[in-house]
Amino acid sequence: MDERARREFAEFVAARSGTLIRLAYVLAGDQCAAEDLLQASLTRAAARWERIHTAPEAYVRQVMVREQVSWWRRRARRRETIMAELPDQAAVVPDTGADIRITVQMALRALPAGKRAVLVLRYLEDLPEAEVADILGCSVGTVRSQTHKAIAQLRSVLAAAGLTRTEVGL
Amino acid sequence: MSDLDDPIIAALGDLAGQAGPPRLRVDATWRAGRRRRWAAITTSVAGAAAVAVTIPLAVLGGAVHPVPVPPVPGAVTGDRATAYVANGSGTVTPIRTATSTALAPVKAGRLPQAIAITPDGKTAYVVNTHSGTVTPIRTATNTALPPVKVGHGPSAIAITPDGKTAYVANSGSGTVTPIRTATNTTLPPVKVGIDPFAIAITPDGKTAYVTNTTSGTVTPIQTATNTALTPVKAGPLPEAIAITPDGKTAYVVAGEGHSWMTVPISTATNTALPPVKTGIEPFAIAITPDGKTAYVVNVVSQTVTPIRTATNTALAPVKVGIDPDAIAITPDGKTAYVVNEYLGTVTPIRTATNTALAPVKVGRFPGAIAITPDGKTAYVANTHSGTVTPIRTATNTALPPVKTGIDPAAIAITP
Numbered sequence: 001m002d003e004r005a006r007r008e009f010a011e012f013v014a015a016r017s018g019t020l021i022r023l024a025y026v027l028a029g030d031q032c033a034a035e036d037l038l039q040a041s042l043t044r045a046a047a048r049w050e051r052i053h054t055a056p057e058a059y060v061r062q063v064m065v066r067e068q069v070s071w072w073r074r075r076a077r078r079r080e081t082i083m084a085e086l087p088d089q090a091a092v093v094p095d096t097g098a099d100i101r102i103t104v105q106m107a108l109r110a111l112p113a114g115k116r117a118v119l120v121l122r123y124l125e126d127l128p129e130a131e132v133a134d135i136l137g138c139s140v141g142t143v144r145s146q147t148h149k150a151i152a153q154l155r156s157v158l159a160a161a162g163l164t165r166t167e168v169g170l
Numbered sequence: 171m172s173d174l175d176d177p178i179i180a181a182l183g184d185l186a187g188q189a190g191p192p193r194l195r196v197d198a199t200w201r202a203g204r205r206r207r208w209a210a211i212t213t214s215v216a217g218a219a220a221v222a223v224t225i226p227l228a229v230l231g232g233a234v235h236p237v238p239v240p241p242v243p244g245a246v247t248g249d250r251a252t253a254y255v256a257n258g259s260g261t262v263t264p265i266r267t268a269t270s271t272a273l274a275p276v277k278a279g280r281l282p283q284a285i286a287i288t289p290d291g292k293t294a295y296v297v298n299t300h301s302g303t304v305t306p307i308r309t310a311t312n313t314a315l316p317p318v319k320v321g322h323g324p325s326a327i328a329i330t331p332d333g334k335t336a337y338v339a340n341s342g343s344g345t346v347t348p349i350r351t352a353t354n355t356t357l358p359p360v361k362v363g364i365d366p367f368a369i370a371i372t373p374d375g376k377t378a379y380v381t382n383t384t385s386g387t388v389t390p391i392q393t394a395t396n397t398a399l400t401p402v403k404a405g406p407l408p409e410a411i412a413i414t415p416d417g418k419t420a421y422v423v424a425g426e427g428h429s430w431m432t433v434p435i436s437t438a439t440n441t442a443l444p445p446v447k448t449g450i451e452p453f454a455i456a457i458t459p460d461g462k463t464a465y466v467v468n469v470v471s472q473t474v475t476p477i478r479t480a481t482n483t484a485l486a487p488v489k490v491g492i493d494p495d496a497i498a499i500t501p502d503g504k505t506a507y508v509v510n511e512y513l514g515t516v517t518p519i520r521t522a523t524n525t526a527l528a529p530v531k532v533g534r535f536p537g538a539i540a541i542t543p544d545g546k547t548a549y550v551a552n553t554h555s556g557t558v559t560p561i562r563t564a565t566n567t568a569l570p571p572v573k574t575g576i577d578p579a580a581i582a583i584t585p
Binding site for chain 2 (some may be wrong): 017018020021022023024025026031034035038039104105108109119120123124
């Protein structure tokens with residue numbers, strides 16, 4: 001990396017990290033994991049800056065999503081181990097708008113690999129289906145079916161939590 | 171779909187809004203630490219993570235790929251030979267291997283993740299991670315006996331070759347609980363390291379080796395006295411373990427960031443030998459019955475690294491599919507079957523030449539594999555399909571899938 005590339009990269013990190021961390025957060029689920037995810041992706045971007053410097057943000061987004069999806073898979077593959085007691089979850093009985101949003105958030109967090117990424121890219125990043133398919137390395141048809149299934153799953157989780165479709169618009 | 175968009179966008183936006191300003195240190199010296207971080211996160215964020223984590227899991231660890239044990243008199247054989255599939259949903263599906271037909275599921279505890287069968291084939295032990303118990307199943311009748319209480323978060327099991335003791339690694343307690351199989355009663359737990367992940371026992375039955383992922387060590391346990399010996403340092407984050415049939419060397423896959431390896435441990439001296447470099451994220455390991463080659467499955471590199479055990483040198487990696495995560499070798503040692511999770515395929519590798527054959531299509535997100543003692547059939551658990559695909563090893567063709575429970579996660583076959 002020469003001096004110019006280094007400066008460009010530093011400027012990019014300074015300018016865009018605040019936005020990119022939002023996507024990282026939604027993907028990874030908490031601040032620590034989000035920072036790790038963003039940092040790893042930026043490190044990869046730096047390594048191949050010459051090739052990607054014309055559109056670095058798209059590249060970093062793509063790396064983050066792919067990395068996180070494969071992370072979820074790996075995590076699912078590694079047998080679960082437990083380091084502290086997890087309490088049984090109390091039933092959520094939401095009655096205010098804020099509670100409903102929290103319940104929706106919890107349901108989103110509970111979505112498995114792939115599905116959350118599809119929703120994040122389609123709705124938060126507002127990308128067209130073709131671009132989502134490109135990032136995830138699958139067909140447009142798969143993006144559609146994953147979106148459909150993700151929404152169906154959200155619906156069933158929310159129904160289990162006692163929320164009706166009209167309350168959450170699903 | 172526009173009427174669906176608003177609440178999702180709002181919730182996603184809310185989530186995104188919770189992100190704080192990133193604390194970054196982007197430079198060449200940075201090393202990936204996500205794996206370690208994640209283990210802590212899944213437990214500290216009780217609510218959301220607890221929901222997200224109870225997906226399926228994998229195969230190995232445990233009895234990982236046990237050295238084939240010769241059938242003992244009175245063993246279950248012939249038409250009664252059975253593959254037991256532990257389903258993450260809390261049941262075990264017995265499958266008669268002669269016909270590949272599923273029998274009625276047997277109820278186990280919450281989140282079964284590992285299973286092992288005694289060498290006489292009479293009892294299958296199912297490890298229920300969320301219940302903190304082990305369910306013995308009488309294979310003659312396929313009935314569950316009362317669950318045996320072990321430690322917190324049990325995740326792996328191995329049984330001594332004489333069948334007298336089952337060792338269960340409790341990931342949450344940092345202990346190993348010995349279970350006397352004659353009475354299904356526990357002995358006092360043996361303290362090991364933090365986050366014990368996998369366990370393997372030497373063929374002479376004298377020592378159990380436990381990988382402690384967070385401690386970065388392997389604890390040998392003397393089975394005669396159930397005492398832990400001094401832990402052996404074995405790379406960062408050791409996971410799967412396998413022992414050579416001659417019992418001389420335990421191979422442990424480990425690593426993080428930019429450093430991935432397999433650590434050979436001499437069982438005579440309980441010392442680590444120089445690590446053998448592997449591909450990125452080695453996850454599973456199996457050793458040929460003749461003990462000459464250890465095959466290490468590298469998830470991210472999408473390769474298998476053969477290691478010559480005589481010299482502990484890595485041979486050229488064999489390319490397999492995307493996200494390989496499990497391996498099993500036929501009893502004649504001629505073929506290694508590697509499960510490619512992402513593609514839903516299995517790549518056979520001819521061990522004589524270390525060449526990959528055409529992949530065999532199985533179900534969605536396969537995770538565990540086991541081969542019948544006669545070597546004729548490999549069973550592959552498809553976690554997302556809720557099926558097991560039998561593969562005829564003679565022709566490497568898949569037979570119609572057999573329905574199991576939800577999230578089939580581990581398989582063991584009667585000797």
